[in-house]
Amino acid sequence: xxxxxxxxxxxxxxxxxxxxxxxxxxxxxIAPPARTDGNYRTYGEADITRLRFVKRTxxxxxxxxxxxxxxxxxxxxxxxxxxxxxxxxxxLAEVDRKIADLTALRRELADAVASCEGGTVAECRILETFSxxxxx
Numbered sequence: 001x002x003x004x005x006x007x008x009x010x011x012x013x014x015x016x017x018x019x020x021x022x023x024x025x026x027x028x029x030i031a032p033p034a035r036t037d038g039n040y041r042t043y044g045e046a047d048i049t050r051l052r053f054v055k056r057t058x059x060x061x062x063x064x065x066x067x068x069x070x071x072x073x074x075x076x077x078x079x080x081x082x083x084x085x086x087x088x089x090x091x092l093a094e095v096d097r098k099i100a101d102l103t104a105l106r107r108e109l110a111d112a113v114a115s116c117e118g119g120t121v122a123e124c125r126i127l128e129t130f131s132x133x134x135x136x
Contacts, residue, residue, distance in 0.1 A: 003045065004043065004044060010048060010051065013048050014051045015055060016051055016054075021051065029064065030054065050071070060091075112125075
């Protein structure tokens with residue numbers, strides 16, 4: 001007999017909260033579960049594996065659509081993995097763009113803090129750096 005898990009046990013086993021599991025079901029990332037006679041959801045080992053995959057890819061910043069595509073590709077075991085490589089390379093490039101944006105933001109904020117000479121709010125150099133210059 002196969003081991004069956006309640007949604008609570010699935011949540012504990014995967015680190016995904018119950019509402020998120022229900023959301024992933026509605027989004028089609030995990031299959032609708034079997035139901036007991038009392039209409040409780042039941043899950044098996046395959047559901048744990050799939051949900052862990054979804055959680056990990058989401059933790060890595062992939063969108064729901066990207067996760068859906070990766071899941072679809074993972075079901076095609078004999079297919080060339082070039083499509084997956086391309087998806088991950090594109091995602092990595094987006095991560096690099098975000099890092100560059102955050103680095104520029106950090107530099108700008110650090111410069112604002114460095115411009116602070118103390119004093120009153122009326123003389124605040126930090127607030128001046130946040131205000132657009134009139135006429136620009």
